[in-house]
Amino acid sequence: MISTSSIARTRVIASTSRTQIRSLASKPITANEKNLVPIRTNLRGSALLNTPRGAGFSREERQIFGLEGFLPYDVHSLEKQALRAYNQLLKQPSVILKHAFLASLRDQNQVLFYKIMQDHLKELLGVLYTPGAAEAVANYSNLFRRPVGCYISFPNQDSMRAQLEGHLSDVNRTADVAYDSNNPHDAIDLVVVTDAEAILGIGDQGVGGITISTSKAALYTLGAGINPNRILPVVLDCGTDNHGLFSDSLYMGWKRTRIRGKNYDKFVDRFIQNCRELFPNAIIHFEDFGMANAYRLMEKYKDIPMFNDDIQGTGAVALAALIAAIKVSGARLSDQRIVIYGAGSAGMGIADQIKDGLMILEGLSEEEASRRFWCVDRNGLLVESMGNNLRHAQLPYARPDEEITHWEKTEDNEGTWLMDVVKNVKPTVLIGTSTHSRAFSEELIREMGKHVERPIIFPMSNPTALCEVDPADALAWTENRALVATGSPFPPVQIGEGKSYTVAQTNNALIYPALGLGAILARSRTISNSMLMAGVNSLASLSPALSNPEASLLPDLADVRNVSVDVAAAVVRQAVEDGNAQDENTIKIVKGKGPLPLEEYIRSRMWDSVYRPLELVD
Numbered sequence: 001m002i003s004t005s006s007i008a009r010t011r012v013i014a015s016t017s018r019t020q021i022r023s024l025a026s027k028p029i030t031a032n033e034k035n036l037v038p039i040r041t042n043l044r045g046s047a048l049l050n051t052p053r054g055a056g057f058s059r060e061e062r063q064i065f066g067l068e069g070f071l072p073y074d075v076h077s078l079e080k081q082a083l084r085a086y087n088q089l090l091k092q093p094s095v096i097l098k099h100a101f102l103a104s105l106r107d108q109n110q111v112l113f114y115k116i117m118q119d120h121l122k123e124l125l126g127v128l129y130t131p132g133a134a135e136a137v138a139n140y141s142n143l144f145r146r147p148v149g150c151y152i153s154f155p156n157q158d159s160m161r162a163q164l165e166g167h168l169s170d171v172n173r174t175a176d177v178a179y180d181s182n183n184p185h186d187a188i189d190l191v192v193v194t195d196a197e198a199i200l201g202i203g204d205q206g207v208g209g210i211t212i213s214t215s216k217a218a219l220y221t222l223g224a225g226i227n228p229n230r231i232l233p234v235v236l237d238c239g240t241d242n243h244g245l246f247s248d249s250l251y252m253g254w255k256r257t258r259i260r261g262k263n264y265d266k267f268v269d270r271f272i273q274n275c276r277e278l279f280p281n282a283i284i285h286f287e288d289f290g291m292a293n294a295y296r297l298m299e300k301y302k303d304i305p306m307f308n309d310d311i312q313g314t315g316a317v318a319l320a321a322l323i324a325a326i327k328v329s330g331a332r333l334s335d336q337r338i339v340i341y342g343a344g345s346a347g348m349g350i351a352d353q354i355k356d357g358l359m360i361l362e363g364l365s366e367e368e369a370s371r372r373f374w375c376v377d378r379n380g381l382l383v384e385s386m387g388n389n390l391r392h393a394q395l396p397y398a399r400p401d402e403e404i405t406h407w408e409k410t411e412d413n414e415g416t417w418l419m420d421v422v423k424n425v426k427p428t429v430l431i432g433t434s435t436h437s438r439a440f441s442e443e444l445i446r447e448m449g450k451h452v453e454r455p456i457i458f459p460m461s462n463p464t465a466l467c468e469v470d471p472a473d474a475l476a477w478t479e480n481r482a483l484v485a486t487g488s489p490f491p492p493v494q495i496g497e498g499k500s501y502t503v504a505q506t507n508n509a510l511i512y513p514a515l516g517l518g519a520i521l522a523r524s525r526t527i528s529n530s531m532l533m534a535g536v537n538s539l540a541s542l543s544p545a546l547s548n549p550e551a552s553l554l555p556d557l558a559d560v561r562n563v564s565v566d567v568a569a570a571v572v573r574q575a576v577e578d579g580n581a582q583d584e585n586t587i588k589i590v591k592g593k594g595p596l597p598l599e600e601y602i603r604s605r606m607w608d609s610v611y612r613p614l615e616l617v618d
């Protein structure tokens with residue numbers, strides 16, 4: 001039985017810790033202190049099971065919060081709970097059921113979910129994130145159990161503000177809001193939003209796109225320690241042009257064709273303006289928008305703290321891998337002839353980022369830098385005579401038609417196809433962002449390998465089934481000379497007696513969590529190109545291939561949290577140097593006037609999967 005005096009005691013603790021909580025906003029805390037800051041709650045009994053820790057509630061908590069009759073007797077440590085949950089997970093027979101299990105676990109016990117993810121990160125990333133997320137998105141309405149995140153639907157837009165406010169107060173109610181926040185409008189650090197028109201390489205997925213937002217959100221927590229309760233994953237349901245979804249009677253989204261044009265723009269703008277007002281400190285991550293909207297919106301909102309992950313995050317991770325690859329091959333960036341297959345958001349984002357690299361790192365003019373690229377899309381090589389058929393983002397890379405008039409062509413003459421481009425350009429770098437499964441044939445790769453000692457081959461399309469070439473094949477067809485990196489995870493490739501090649505996962509997940517964390521900590525006004533480039537250089541400098549040419553071009557995604565400390569530090573420093581940072585505390589630390597070195601401060605701000613003490617309040 002709980003005595004009134006112990007309740008009184010907890011109330012006393014509550015009032016002291018309120019003062020502590022306030023002071024934390026301006027005073028950095030250590031990682032351990034952070035985990036001891038109590039969660040304050042007025043819930044009791046079964047209602048508290050929504051701040052769940054199951055068998056992890058301590059004896060004392062069970063007494064204080066009236067939980068004894070709701071739980072089996074034994075108290076289990078988080079480690080023991082994690083073992084049980086992991087054993088249950090292993091019993092799930094398919095990736096999609098494993099994904100569903102993880103999603104339910106996240107709903108039931110957030111700390112436990114992050115604990116088992118962190119403990120088995122390498123194995124489970126492929127379930128929660130790419131490629132597992134693709135199946136979960138595509139089967140969303142059939143697998144649905146309960147809603148997660150925020151669904152903003154076009155026909156309900158008149159109450160959009162109230163809907164978002166509802167999420168804000170919901171965050172506050174869970175009582176696991178930031179340990180350093182007293183301002184209700186400071187409850188959200190990050191909005192991850194998709195309109196689901198171009199999910200991974202699987203196209204328009206309507207309302208199921210929420211799962212890409214929730215998966216990307218989870219990676220922010222796992223990869224950069226952003227408090228999961230301070231992230232709002234959103235799907236903007238603008239209808240869908242996926243007819244398979246229309247004919248599915250269980251489809252849960254808005255059943256009509258996609259809204260486009262002015263109505264779409266107004267809808268998105270309403271959303272962004274509401275976010276800016278209700279979550280003024282939040283950065284906004286755009287994910288898996290169709291290419292035309294993705295570029296337009298990126299340009300339109302460039303003066304707020306936002307970025308497009310498919311364009312900028314992907315460009316950044318690809319450039320980091322390329323910088324590492326050319327260090328191994330001993331060449332310069334400006335010596336590269338780069339062929340990009342699939343000139344969409346990711347392909348053009350990569351071209352733009354490498355172009356920035358050529359200009360900033362090697363002093364090329366924009367014109368000179370643009371000439372290093374040959375981009376091939378559905379209609380073949382992008383050439384100037386394609387005129388209005390070229391998308392705005394593709395224009396700088398269109399080749400002069402004269403260039404190809406003397407080319408030897410083996411394929412049909414209607415366009416200029418990848419094989420002829422490879423034969424005539426003799427590329428040193430071949431990047432795949434086409435969604436065209438196994439497009440890089442044996443003949444193509446062998447042709448490339450004839451002209452370059454270390455062919456750099458990045459088949460980056462996701463999920464796994466859409467990858468342009470299996471890394472094992474790319475290595476076999478180049479007598480193991482290729483430097484390979486993929487978007488989805490692949491196992492190491494045997495390249496001889498007792499030797500294996502680790503294929504770097506060149507996925508934006510290696511950089512976007514830290515980019516976001518850096519921007520949040522700096523409270524950056526925008527997310528600038530120079531911040532991206534700082535992140536790229538930092539990530540490239542962590543490449544295992546720099547010290548061992550046979551090692552992976554990029555750090556293992558399973559090490560993302562350590563990687564994120566360095567990358568976020570580089571991003572923060574750049575934001576301060578550019579005068580873009582607004583957080584006084586972070587600025588002081590960067591200038592060496594704070595109580596902690598920047599890297600330590602960043603670690604101290606990362607959310608960990610531990611049970612924080614519970615504290616009863618009225």
Ligand SMILES: NC(=O)c1ccc[n+]([C@@H]2O[C@H](COP(=O)([O-])OP(=O)(O)OC[C@H]3O[C@@H](n4cnc5c(N)ncnc54)[C@H](O)[C@@H]3O)[C@@H](O)[C@H]2O)c1
Binds near residue numbers: 432466507
């Ligand atoms: N590794 C990563 O971090 C990462 C990041 C973003 C996107 N991607 C992947 O890149 C792929 C493309 O994504 P996106 O967002 O750029 O999509 P997108 O639709 O904007 O671009 C795809 C482009 O490929 C072209 N294309 C399709 N089929 C083709 C074919 N047979 N031949 C030539 N071109 C063809 C399309 O016309 C389009 O321009 C997806 O598979 C996605 O998963 C990977």
Ligand SMILES: O=C(O)C[C@H](O)C(=O)O
Binds near residue numbers: 129201
């Ligand atoms: O989601 C991923 O795995 C990376 C990327 O954003 C994609 O769209 O493929």
Ligand SMILES: [Mn+2]
Binds near residue numbers: 310
């Ligand atoms: Mn994406």
